[in-house]
Amino acid sequence: MVSRVIPVDTFDLVIFGGTGDLARRKILPGLYVRFLAGQIPEDARIVGAARSEFDDDGYRSFVSESIAEFVAKSKQDKTAISEFLKCIHYVPIDALGKGGWPDLAKLMRLDTIRAFYLSVGPRLFGPLAERLHAHGIANDKSRIVVEKPFGRDLKSACALNAVLAESFEEHQIYRIDHYLGKETVQNLMAVRFGNILFEPLWNSQYVDHIQITVAETVGVGGRGGYYDKSGAMRDMVQNHMMQLLCLIAMEPPSTFEPDAVRDEKLKVIRALDPVESHEIVRGQYLEGENGASYQIEAENPDSHAESFIALRTHISNWRWNGTPIYLRTGKRLRARVSEIAVVFKDPPHSIFGPQEGRRGNVLVIRLQPDEGMNLRVTIKEPGPGGMRLIEVPLDMSFAEALGNDGDDIPDAYERLIMDVIRGNQTLFMRGDEVEAAWAWTDPIIAAWEDRHDKPKPYDPGSSGPEDSLMLLHRDGRRWREIR
Numbered sequence: 001m002v003s004r005v006i007p008v009d010t011f012d013l014v015i016f017g018g019t020g021d022l023a024r025r026k027i028l029p030g031l032y033v034r035f036l037a038g039q040i041p042e043d044a045r046i047v048g049a050a051r052s053e054f055d056d057d058g059y060r061s062f063v064s065e066s067i068a069e070f071v072a073k074s075k076q077d078k079t080a081i082s083e084f085l086k087c088i089h090y091v092p093i094d095a096l097g098k099g100g101w102p103d104l105a106k107l108m109r110l111d112t113i114r115a116f117y118l119s120v121g122p123r124l125f126g127p128l129a130e131r132l133h134a135h136g137i138a139n140d141k142s143r144i145v146v147e148k149p150f151g152r153d154l155k156s157a158c159a160l161n162a163v164l165a166e167s168f169e170e171h172q173i174y175r176i177d178h179y180l181g182k183e184t185v186q187n188l189m190a191v192r193f194g195n196i197l198f199e200p201l202w203n204s205q206y207v208d209h210i211q212i213t214v215a216e217t218v219g220v221g222g223r224g225g226y227y228d229k230s231g232a233m234r235d236m237v238q239n240h241m242m243q244l245l246c247l248i249a250m251e252p253p254s255t256f257e258p259d260a261v262r263d264e265k266l267k268v269i270r271a272l273d274p275v276e277s278h279e280i281v282r283g284q285y286l287e288g289e290n291g292a293s294y295q296i297e298a299e300n301p302d303s304h305a306e307s308f309i310a311l312r313t314h315i316s317n318w319r320w321n322g323t324p325i326y327l328r329t330g331k332r333l334r335a336r337v338s339e340i341a342v343v344f345k346d347p348p349h350s351i352f353g354p355q356e357g358r359r360g361n362v363l364v365i366r367l368q369p370d371e372g373m374n375l376r377v378t379i380k381e382p383g384p385g386g387m388r389l390i391e392v393p394l395d396m397s398f399a400e401a402l403g404n405d406g407d408d409i410p411d412a413y414e415r416l417i418m419d420v421i422r423g424n425q426t427l428f429m430r431g432d433e434v435e436a437a438w439a440w441t442d443p444i445i446a447a448w449e450d451r452h453d454k455p456k457p458y459d460p461g462s463s464g465p466e467d468s469l470m471l472l473h474r475d476g477r478r479w480r481e482i483r
């Protein structure tokens with residue numbers, strides 16, 4: 001199926017941190033792919049801004065190398081690349097001083113959408129926002145995009161919000177959580193609110209529990225320095241998993257307008273119960289055949305940061321009262337899989353008598369890899385000799401159903417950057433959402449710090465520490481296998 005591309009209006013996009021890793025791996029390749037698809041007009045300007053002393057041509061070589069490395073070969077089209085490179089400019093800039101700002105101002109066109117992507121550490125958010133205004137580069141119609149981590153606790157997140165608010169209105173601020181740009185994550189809303197089938201069952205009367213798993217096979221690698229100050233709770237749970245939880249649990253918004261959606265997400269976060277220490281298991285990977293231990297990679301032999309976390313939480317509202325939600329994420333696990341499983345209750349009465357080993361309906365939404373949905377249903381085992389029931393999957397791979405291959409599923413960044421240009425904030429976090437998520441996270445982290453909690457070791461290639469299995473066993477449930 002050929003996807004419909006609606007071109008955006010022309011724009012000037014400045015990428016601060018334009019020579020950084022995120023720009024190289026995601027932002028620039030993503031922009032090229034949108035250009036190739038015909039979504040970006042030929043007169044758009046994409047301006048790299050960083051400390052390095054590149055000129056336009058030097059930066060164009062940087063961009064073309066990043067395309068060669070990070071764009072699928074099937075999409076590397078020589079003519080399109082050379083056309084795209086004409087949109088590329090570069091300005092060496094001193095984020096904390098005066099250098100480069102007048103040059104940047106000169107590049108901006110009147111009456112053109114202006115977007116500023118701050119792909120830099122949060123300590124530069126304030127100085128950059130302030131200089132954009134001082135040099136007349138930002139105006140009322142400009143948009144500013146900021147990357148995670150958005151703070152490391154409630155206090156720092158409030159401070160960042162305050163600093164941005166000095167120069168930009170909330171409707172101009174785009175806080176990125178790249179999970180929201182994933183095609184299947186958006187599909188959560190389409191599946192829930194575009195079908196009548198699921199919504200009547202989507203509550204604690206019918207749903208026994210929900211499991212959200214984001215398992216990775218990679219370790220922290222070269223990111224140990226950052227990761228060791230974050231751990232999985234700050235790196236994954238406070239943001240990505242929280243967003244998944246919101247989309248799966250929120251009430252139907254009355255429209256798909258940004259604030260209607262974000263209001264509902266906020267209500268979910270605010271209704272989350274505090275998590276008690278016995279409801280959390282933290283882990284840290286040991287050395288294995290394919291790599292060093294977490295502590296070696298993080299270069300911190302005494303590290304207490306968790307590379308794995310599993311927890312149980314509840315949403316205290318009418319819809320979800322009594323339905324536990326289990327979250328689990330970790331690095332160096334058995335397989336790379338992100339999925340949400342909605343596990344339904346058994347029918348109230350079995351007309352077939354007791355059936356050994358039978359399990360109920362489960363709706364699994366696979367976010368990656370192999371995006372798709374799978375519904376486990378009960379049928380009769382074929383053959384004579386009585387009514388024996390078995391479960392079979394009703395399996396739907398989105399790629400198969402839509403007749404495209406994996407390359408056609410746009411990367412999260414492609415979608416999100418186009419939304420910035422269109423001025424659509426639906427898939428971006430509002431300031432109060434981020435603060436509410438930290439308000440829930442902070443006491444959990446503070447409790448570990450108070451009791452000097454140490455993560456449990458686990459073998460790489462496993463499903464995490466044994467204790468995480470107990471978290472569900474105690475409730476008479478079990479995790480889905482990571483595979």
Ligand code: BG6
Nearest residue numbers: 148178214216235236240338368
């Ligand atoms: C990032 C985290 O935000 O998300 C990483 O900092 C993590 O630690 C990554 O590996 C996972 O993203 P994805 O898109 O690969 O699931």
